Amino acid sequence: MNSRQRVVTALNHQEPDRIPFDCQFGYDAFVKLSKYIGFKKDLQDISTNTDLTVRPPINFMRELDIDLLYIGLNGGSDEPEFYYGTDQYIDEWGLKYQKINGTYGISYEAIEHPLCNATIYDLDTYPWPDPNDLARGNNLELRCKHLFEQTDFALVGKFSTSIFEQAFMLRGFQQFLIDLIADPDFANALLYKTTDIAIGMLTVGMRACGKYIQILRLAGDDMGHQRGTILSPKLFRSMIKPHFSRLYTHAKSIIQQYNPLIKLMAHTDGDVFELIPDYIEMGLDVLNPVQPLVTNMDHAILKAKFGTELSFHGGIDIQNLLPYGSVDEVKQEGIRTMRILGKGGGYILAPTHYLQPDVPPENIIALRDAVLHNGQYPFLNTNNLY
DSSP states (O other): OOHHHHHHHHHTTOOOSBOOBOOOEEHHHHHHHHHHHTOOOOGGGOOOOTTOEEOOOHHHHHHTTOOEEEEEOOOOTTOOOOOTTOSEEEOTTSOEEEEEEOSSSEEEEEEEOTTTTOOGGGGGTSOOOOTTOGGGGTTHHHHHHHHHHHOOOEEEEEOOOOSHHHHHHHHOHHHHHHHHHHOHHHHHHHHHHHHHHHHHHHHHHHHHHTTTOSEEEEOOOOOEETTEESSOHHHIIIIIHHHHHHHHHHHHHHHHHHOTTOEEEEEOOSOOGGGHHHHHHHTOOEEEOOOSSSTTOOHHHHHHHHTTTOEEEEEEOTTTHHHHSOHHHHHHHHHHHHHHHOTTSOEEEEESSSBOTTSOHHHHHHHHHHHHHHOBSSOTTOOOOO
16 A cells, blocks of 8 residues: 555554554754754755744655655745744744753743733734735645645645634633633633634635645644643533534534545644543544553553544654663554554554654654554564564
């Protein structure tokens, strides 16, 4: 099978030739791995953002045997250009970021939350990003069509902004949590705004790329931490789920319009076990990142309880295993995870986060090799781990 056939088969809960492999990169991790494998490219040409994530060149993806390729919108016409290493940056939402020099490289942290003192009346006059800015879709359809016709990657549309996370970034995390209880009218009004913009951006992307992509991935809205959900399930269902549902309903509707075979994927970190039935009810097809080192996200239980309704993407720990594990430990864990989550299809192996600079390049190669050498179906009963 080629990559596209492999991913589509797996997400239809059938067993392809092997487990699909995915990996996403932070800039510094991408540079380290490029040097390690001898990939020749002017790295200054690689654009990034305040998360420092990159979309690597196609030749790099092929060298790593990655099966998925992500496609996003262009920036808005008034969006300031971001340069890796810049000291401060203000994005199109009005969020101000400061460069932080850490042990393994730089990162960016929001230092000003422009709606921290806002009232509900201020939301009507705030300079919100325009999701329908023509610059966002400039040449997007031609680019997506080219990738569909000239490559065999499974194409993933990643068009929308977050809803919950964008709201608390604008307001400040602590204050927004207070709002959810003490000022629900303000919280709902703010969430309605961020949802409107997410729907608008998703629509722009789907109009351009809907006939070509295989997965529509919604922006990350983390609802879990290491030992449970950030909000109580009751508060999630009363305050957050209605807005998520509006986005999911729109996504499912536009999928039906352009390509009913597209699968809907969402990212939500942490222990979200109690909320998984809510995500299934909203129409989710693929759950990412299924972190292993949290309280209630045991992979075997997830597969047994939800594996007929959900596919899983991720599963490989980036907190301890990938940065600190040995090459052999990475291989063994990759094989173990494939055997649990991959039975009967419904699984794409990937790290649970985009790669950070503390991950040794040899561990990524080890994970890739575990997929290539031990991810073939049928693989569940073999005793040969490598």
